């Protein structure tokens with residue numbers, strides 16, 4: 673008579689033990705799998721944007737006058753004093769933004785550059801040819817409104833910058 677509850681308790685305890693071990697295994701596997709997935713995703717993203725990321729990594733490694741400013745959405749933002757003023761306020765190389773605005777966090781500029789980051793995400797290895805080259809040429813020769821040029825207007829749209837609706 674005394675043994676019945678103990679036996680039940682024992683079974684319950686064993687079940688509890690087994691389930692908790694299984695649960696721990698499940699959680700560990702889940703974490704491991706999501707970590708693996710994250711790593712694979714990161715590697716693929718870097719490979720997809722490799723040309724622009726190679727330039728960005730060289731700048732980060734060898735260019736001394738830069739300072740890490742923070743993360744904006746998915747992009748790493750660096751302050752720098754790399755470009756002549758006529759080149760504009762920033763350059764976006766894949767998920768890296770180099771931003772020249774006297775170390776002041778300007779949401780409009782960074783959001784615009786983030787728009788270029790998204791273009792890089794969509795275009796991958798074509799980014800430098802489709803966006804980078806026309807953008808540089810346009811910056812050098814343009815006399816009109818720089819941000820009305822198609823690849824700049826597209827970057828504004830992707831970054832959520834409303835440049836012309838706020839101005840009268």
Ligand SMILES: [Zn+2]
Pocket residue numbers: 784785788807823824827
């Ligand atoms: Zn731009």
